[in-house]
Amino acid sequence: QQxxxxxxxxxxxxxxxxxxxxxxYENTAFDYFPxxxxxxxxxxxxxxxxxxDVSEKKEGRFTISFNKSAKQFSLHIMDSQPGDSATYFxxxxxxxxxxxxxxTRLFVKA
Amino acid sequence: xxxxxxxxxxxxxxMGNDKSIKCEQNLGHDTMYWYKQxxxxxxxxxxxxxxxxxxxxxxxxxxxxxxxxxxxxLNLHINSLELGDSAVYFCASSPGQGNSYEQYFxxxxxxxxx
Numbered sequence: 147q148q149x150x151x152x153x154x155x156x157x158x159x160x161x162x163x164x165x166x167x168x169x170x171y172e173n174t175a176f177d178y179f180p181x182x183x184x185x186x187x188x189x190x191x192x193x194x195x196x197x198x199d200v201s202e203k204k205e206g207r208f209t210i211s212f213n214k215s216a217k218q219f220s221l222h223i224m225d226s227q228p229g230d231s232a233t234y235f236x237x238x239x240x241x242x243x244x245x246x247x248x249x250t251r252l253f254v255k256a
Numbered sequence: 257x258x259x260x261x262x263x264x265x266x267x268x269x270x271m272g273n274d275k276s277i278k279c280e281q282n283l284g285h286d287t288m289y290w291y292k293q294x295x296x297x298x299x300x301x302x303x304x305x306x307x308x309x310x311x312x313x314x315x316x317x318x319x320x321x322x323x324x325x326x327x328x329x330l331n332l333h334i335n336s337l338e339l340g341d342s343a344v345y346f347c348a349s350s351p352g353q354g355n356s357y358e359q360y361f362x363x364x365x366x367x368x369x370x
Binding site for chain 1: 348364
């Protein structure tokens with residue numbers, strides 16, 4: 147079964163610190179690797195995405211690092227802020243189906 | 257303007273009842289989805305429609321029947337509701353295959369079955 151394994155399940159970071167969330171995938175046919183952010187009571191929203199022919203993509207304080215040989219990709223949140231407290235999902239689309247990781251609940255302490 | 261809207265936002269009902277959730281997107285997207293998010297936040301695809309045609313049905317019980325009257329709408333009807341159906345249901349849309357990583361989610365419908 148196609149899977150995307152996400153870790154850690156939860157994360158507590160001090161304000162100003164770096165939050166790192168990891169994902170591992172199995173199917174090499176995935177052609178994009180997005181991260182979604184979900185606040186309580188809201189739907190997930192696309193945060194940042196990377197193609198497998200790129201090793202890193204940065205948007206503001208958010209960076210995706212992609213390691214094709216290890217079949218892993220990670221989200222780094224620099225200078226984490228309390229407003230970043232949310233659940234983060236990695237995902238991998240395959241055709242019309244997107245497989246989501248189990249989610250990481252991030253709490254940034256003020 | 258709301259890109260993907262769902263109604264109702266909350267739905268509380270008893271076991272055995274039938275209920276519907278409506279979804280509309282004004283993004284001009286070809287593809288729409290229904291997801292179920294359980295209490296542990298796990299997000300699982302249920303159905304995927306492309307240009308009003310059912311593309312994916314992820315082993316969802318027959319009690320769940322999606323209907324897409326046009327590209328902008330995807331409704332979900334649930335018959336004979338069970339306790340295990342309690343969850344948050346999200347509608348989403350994307351431009352289509354090749355852009356399915358770029359999904360826009362609605363605000364969700366919290367279904368509680370008592």
